[in-house]
Amino acid sequence: MAPMRPTSCAPAAVVVLCATVLAAHAQAPKDDGDAPAILVSRQLAARAHLAAGDLVTLGSDPQGSRRATFRVAGIYEPTPDPMRFTATRLEARMHLPDLVDLVADPADPASREAVTSINVRLTDPADAAAFVPQLSARTPGIAARPTSRARDDDPFAVLDRFHVAISAVTMAGGTAFLLALMVIRAEERRETVGILRLLGISRRTLLLTVAIEGVAIAALGAVFGILLAFATEGLVNRIFQARYDTALVFVRVTPSIAARSVLIAAPLGIVAGIAASWTLLGRDVLSIVRR
Amino acid sequence: MSALHLAWRTVRRYRAQTLLAIAGVAVIGALLFDMLLLSRGLLLSFADLLERAGYDVRIVGGGGMTLRMPIPDSAAIAGTLRGLPEIEKVALVRILPARIAARSGASAPSVALIGVSGAASGVWTIVSGVDLDRAPGEPCPVIVGRSLAAALGVAPGDEVRINAEPAGVRSAMPPIACRIAGIGRFAFGGAGDDTVATTLEALHRASGEDRPGDADLILAASRSDAGSGAAVAAIQRARPGLAVYSNDEVIEQFNRNGFAYFRQISLVLSSLTMVFAFLLVATLLTVSVNQRLGEIAALRAIGIGRRRVAAMLLWESALLVGVGGLLALPLGELLALELDRILRQMPGLPEQLHFFVFEPRALAVHAAVLVVTAVAAAAYPMWVASRLPIAATLRREVVG
Numbered sequence: 001m002a003p004m005r006p007t008s009c010a011p012a013a014v015v016v017l018c019a020t021v022l023a024a025h026a027q028a029p030k031d032d033g034d035a036p037a038i039l040v041s042r043q044l045a046a047r048a049h050l051a052a053g054d055l056v057t058l059g060s061d062p063q064g065s066r067r068a069t070f071r072v073a074g075i076y077e078p079t080p081d082p083m084r085f086t087a088t089r090l091e092a093r094m095h096l097p098d099l100v101d102l103v104a105d106p107a108d109p110a111s112r113e114a115v116t117s118i119n120v121r122l123t124d125p126a127d128a129a130a131f132v133p134q135l136s137a138r139t140p141g142i143a144a145r146p147t148s149r150a151r152d153d154d155p156f157a158v159l160d161r162f163h164v165a166i167s168a169v170t171m172a173g174g175t176a177f178l179l180a181l182m183v184i185r186a187e188e189r190r191e192t193v194g195i196l197r198l199l200g201i202s203r204r205t206l207l208l209t210v211a212i213e214g215v216a217i218a219a220l221g222a223v224f225g226i227l228l229a230f231a232t233e234g235l236v237n238r239i240f241q242a243r244y245d246t247a248l249v250f251v252r253v254t255p256s257i258a259a260r261s262v263l264i265a266a267p268l269g270i271v272a273g274i275a276a277s278w279t280l281l282g283r284d285v286l287s288i289v290r291r
Numbered sequence: 292m293s294a295l296h297l298a299w300r301t302v303r304r305y306r307a308q309t310l311l312a313i314a315g316v317a318v319i320g321a322l323l324f325d326m327l328l329l330s331r332g333l334l335l336s337f338a339d340l341l342e343r344a345g346y347d348v349r350i351v352g353g354g355g356m357t358l359r360m361p362i363p364d365s366a367a368i369a370g371t372l373r374g375l376p377e378i379e380k381v382a383l384v385r386i387l388p389a390r391i392a393a394r395s396g397a398s399a400p401s402v403a404l405i406g407v408s409g410a411a412s413g414v415w416t417i418v419s420g421v422d423l424d425r426a427p428g429e430p431c432p433v434i435v436g437r438s439l440a441a442a443l444g445v446a447p448g449d450e451v452r453i454n455a456e457p458a459g460v461r462s463a464m465p466p467i468a469c470r471i472a473g474i475g476r477f478a479f480g481g482a483g484d485d486t487v488a489t490t491l492e493a494l495h496r497a498s499g500e501d502r503p504g505d506a507d508l509i510l511a512a513s514r515s516d517a518g519s520g521a522a523v524a525a526i527q528r529a530r531p532g533l534a535v536y537s538n539d540e541v542i543e544q545f546n547r548n549g550f551a552y553f554r555q556i557s558l559v560l561s562s563l564t565m566v567f568a569f570l571l572v573a574t575l576l577t578v579s580v581n582q583r584l585g586e587i588a589a590l591r592a593i594g595i596g597r598r599r600v601a602a603m604l605l606w607e608s609a610l611l612v613g614v615g616g617l618l619a620l621p622l623g624e625l626l627a628l629e630l631d632r633i634l635r636q637m638p639g640l641p642e643q644l645h646f647f648v649f650e651p652r653a654l655a656v657h658a659a660v661l662v663v664t665a666v667a668a669a670a671y672p673m674w675v676a677s678r679l680p681i682a683a684t685l686r687r688e689v690v691g
Contacts, residue, residue, distance in 0.1 A: 086551050136400070143401050158636045161633050162630060162634055165629065165630055169318060172318045174315075174567075176318060177315045177571045179311050180315060183311060184582060187308075188582050240555075
């Protein structure tokens with residue numbers, strides 16, 4: 001097999017520094033055109049009262065024994081990361097050589113050669129599964145893994161299954177509710193049904209009527225639920241976005257979800273309607289009118 | 292006839308709707324109960340894992356609890372701690388990435404090698420074989436995680452070869468021979484994690500470093516008469532600037548950051564289920580009262596007072612919610628097992644961590660919520676029944 005050719009295989013040009021290992025101190029702007037540029041996250045800028053053009057000192061240890069001055073070139077919104085939405089994104093991005101200058105151990109020349117990770121983009125992403133063992137075989141000790149997760153290894157797939165299970169339980173409760181309501185409704189109209197039967201209207205027609213009513217109730221309920229979800233979607237997102245200081249979207253009512261809700265609710269309505277009326281319509285017409 | 296007796300006769304008379312209402316309340320109640328278990332389940336389970344280790348104070352490096360960074364001068368710090376009267380025992384923990392190979396040729400290129408000073412009982416549970424401190428004379432005894440042992444096809448007594456690599460260092464050192472003392476289950480190890488534990492000395496030899504490296508974590512157990520708070524204060528006095536946390540502080544930190552999602556989803560879902568249960572019972576009772584207006588007017592006409600009729604409806608609500616709520620408990624336990632199984636499939640999660648953990652508080656809140664729901668759901672039907680005009684209703688019923 002021909003070796004796969006990565007389109008880029010260089011350490012990332014910018015890195016993210018965790019604020020827990022950095023001390024950021026704003027200084028009064030001064031004429032220091034040589035200070036290397038950095039970007040700071042919106043959250044860090046707010047916390048440290050930074051603005052574009054400010055000079056800051058970053059240190060790689062809490063004592064500040066190794067530190068350097070940088071100019072804030074801009075403020076960025078960190079890409080929302082569902083895996084880290086509870087973390088406060090106090091981050092700065094800088095060019096890799098600047099980071100190496102800041103953190104490298106002067107006594108260890110090899111420390112300037114080490115990076116935490118190397119991102120590789122393959123010409124054909126489908127080759128990822130084959131590329132990983134090839135790279136591992138050529139450079140023992142390197143841990144290479146594709147950035148895309150398998151479905152089984154994805155925490156969001158697990159959360160998805162959890163939400164589906166919760167929905168199924170809620171649906172079971174809702175079905176019992178609908179069924180109880182339809183039983184009451186059927187019992188309420190016992191005499192009307194008896195009279196209709198005496199007038200010659202068939203069981204089938206009456207069952208159809210009840211089924212249509214069940215569908216209508218279930219569909220109206222589903223539509224109301226969808227409208228409620230649409231109406232509260234923004235509110236829920238705003239609350240969670242404010243709580244976690246993130247641009248992540250937590251709730252999104254998509255047309256597919258709305259369609260699925262209606263498609264599940266309608267058959268449930270039919271079943272509930274027919275089941276509730278079955279005992280009544282199955283009886284002899286005289287017993288329905290209590291004769 | 293008492294209000295309870297009247298209510299009992301009513302629910303027996305309308306059996307189908309009563310059973311369906313109870314089924315609905317039981318299902319919704321089970322979900323509510325599960326959300327209450329979820330709201331603090333992770334926290335309780337996490338606290339249990341921390342407590343089980345037998346150490347109640349943790350000292351970490353500059354990266355705090357989330358980033359594992361070596362603690363400079365950790366051996367000297369451990370010596371200082373051992374001299375403090377508030378401290379009973381101290382353990383040093385160092386973790387390095389390593390390669391492990393069995394004699395059969397099976398190998399794992401990336402395992403977490405944990406070096407511990409002394410046997411840190413509680414950090415792992417021995418499944419078979421013996422603990423590190425019960426392998427005297429063995430220069431490199433190791434405890435291998437269950438899944439790794441199964442993958443390598445090794446058992447206690449077998450020899451494995453280990454090569455540890457400190458972060459950022461490419462090592463060409465030959466591996467060292469170690470003997471498996473036991474197979475273990477690591478408290479914070481994931482189901483698929485490859486973890487190996489050994490002594491600090493053996494880890495140092497496996498790394499090939501010229502001098503022992505600093506520990507990533509120092510565990511300390513406070514004396515029972517001092518407590519973790521006093522131990523933390525004593526450590527901070529003895530070595531100012533150290534990042535020292537009691538287990539309670541660690542739990543609080545994780546409560547704020549790590550577990551917030553599940554706490555909030557449980558709050559949202561328990562609120563929704565409560566509203567759902569209220570709507571269910573209130574609607575059923577209201578429709579049921581409207582269906583029985585003539586019957587209620589007749590009861591009033593034969594001398595049964597407003598209060599007793601209202602109490603009857605309250606009892607009806609209490610019976611529906613009470614029986615449904617009781618059934619919700621075993622149903623909720625079963626559902627919690629399944630939901631816990633689903634959530635524990637998350638990658639990287641400690642094998643022994645659970646999302647749904649029972650505590651008496653959850654039961655008390657469940658009961659209180661259901662009582663409030665029963666009373667609130669009965670309020671409107673009670674109001675309708677107590678304001679019913681007797682004569683007009685009876686006349687309408689007869690004429691209708």
